[in-house]
Amino acid sequence: MSFNNYDELSHTEIFDLLRQWRENNERRSEDVLYFSEVIVEDPLHKLGSEKYVVMEQVIYAALDCHYYTIAKLWIMMLSEEFPGSLRVLRYKAACLEAEEKYEEAMEVLDSIIKADETNSAARKRRVAILKAQGLIQEAIKELVDYLKKFMSDMEAWQELSELYLQVQEYSKAAFCAEELILHQPHNHLMHQRLADIRYTMGGVDNLELAKSYYCQALKLNPDNMRALLGLFLVTNTLLSHYKSSGSAKRKEAFKLSQWAQSEATKIQRKAQPPPTIPALTNMMLSLAVTD
Numbered sequence: 003m004s005f006n007n008y009d010e011l012s013h014t015e016i017f018d019l020l021r022q023w024r025e026n027n028e029r030r031s032e033d034v035l036y037f038s039e040v041i042v043e044d045p046l047h048k049l050g051s052e053k054y055v056v057m058e059q060v061i062y063a064a065l066d067c068h069y070y071t072i073a074k075l076w077i078m079m080l081s082e083e084f085p086g087s088l089r090v091l092r093y094k095a096a097c098l099e100a101e102e103k104y105e106e107a108m109e110v111l112d113s114i115i116k117a118d119e120t121n122s123a124a125r126k127r128r129v130a131i132l133k134a135q136g137l138i139q140e141a142i143k144e145l146v147d148y149l150k151k152f153m154s155d156m157e158a159w160q161e162l163s164e165l166y167l168q169v170q171e172y173s174k175a176a177f178c179a180e181e182l183i184l185h186q187p188h189n190h191l192m193h194q195r196l197a198d199i200r201y202t203m204g205g206v207d208n209l210e211l212a213k214s215y216y217c218q219a220l221k222l223n224p225d226n227m228r229a230l231l232g233l234f235l236v237t238n239t240l241l242s243h244y245k246s247s248g249s250a251k252r253k254e255a256f257k258l259s260q261w262a263q264s265e266a267t268k269i270q271r272k273a274q275p276p277p278t279i280p281a282l283t284n285m286m287l288s289l290a291v292t293d
Contacts, residue, residue: 016041017049020056034063035072054080061093065100073097088114088121095127104131122152129161138168156185163195172203190222194229201236206243212236213258220265227269234262 011019016037023030038060046053057076064073077093084090091114098107108131114124125148132141145162152158163178179196186192197215200208216233219226237259244252 013041013048017052017056020059021052024055024059029063029066031063031066034059035067035069038063038072038076058093062096065096068100070097070101073100088118088124092123092127095124099127099131099134104135107131120151122148122155125152126158133165138165141165142169154185156182159185163199167199172199175199176203188222190219190226190229193219193222194226194232197229197232197236201232201239206240209236209240209243213240213255217258224265225269227266230262230266230269234259234266237262 020034020037022028023034041056046056049056057080061073061076064070064076073093074097077090077097080087080090080093091110095107095110095114098104098110108128111124111128111131114121118124125144129141129144129148132138132144142162142165145158145165149155149158149162159178159181163175163182166172166175166178176196176199179192179199182189182192183196193215197212197219200212200215213233213236216229216236219229220233223229237255240255241252241259244255
């Protein structure tokens with residue numbers, strides 16, 4: 003829908019559209035800002051408590067589009083209505099962060115945490131600011147402290163795993179991935195992630211673990227192409243370690259390698275449209291180890 007079509011909308015239709023975007027997690031920041039000029043006056047006050055959600059939507063839309071003056075204007079409107087509100091303070095911190103005024107943003111976040119130690123959003127923004135500044139070790143320390151208080155936050159465990167990978171602390175990244183699996187045992191991506199880390203770590207023991215987790219990922223989702231390719235690569239690497247052709251482990255690795263290659267070929271043939279890059283099967287054949 004273009005801005006020209008938007009001009010034909012009534013205030014009720016505008017608010018319905020804003021509500022729909024929120025429910026669908028659509029930012030549509032430029033469109034939200036376009037509407038903000040229409041709703042800033044009387045129509046907004048007819049919404050009741052929903053107006054504060056709309057105001058938040060406008061603030062983040064303005065930050066997305068780098069219209070900091072507009073964001074500050076709407077934050078000021080909220081500050082006048084709710085002086086000392088921690089939520090409004092969070093908007094102020096977000097604005098400062100968007101302007102890259104990191105020290106000032108940290109001070110605001112610290113004041114929020116001091117007032118409410120259970121405010122997880124403020125603590126997570128501290129991690130985000132440290133990460134934005136390239137202070138990865140400091141971000142890790144902050145996130146470790148955060149997880150001591152909020153151990154069930156899966157997004158935090160995933161982020162900590164990512165940060166450990168950035169600094170090549172693979173064993174710690176694997177520990178975080180294991181925590182994710184404990185909380186989401188039926189998520190194939192979690193098993194695939196841990197398998198990737200174990201494969202990167204190398205060594206026969208880690209490769210065997212990687213093989214097991216790739217197999218579990220494929221058990222949960224047989225169409226996981228990345229897990230298939232990972233299983234193919236890890237089994238081929240294991241074949242180079244198991245020299246004895248008669249060993250049970252070599253036979254198992256060879257069988258899984260052949261199976262992964264076969265399954266990947268089937269998925270590739272079903273792909274629509276057909277791949278334009280060189281055939282995956284040919285590439286896998288060039289890597290395959292013959293028994």
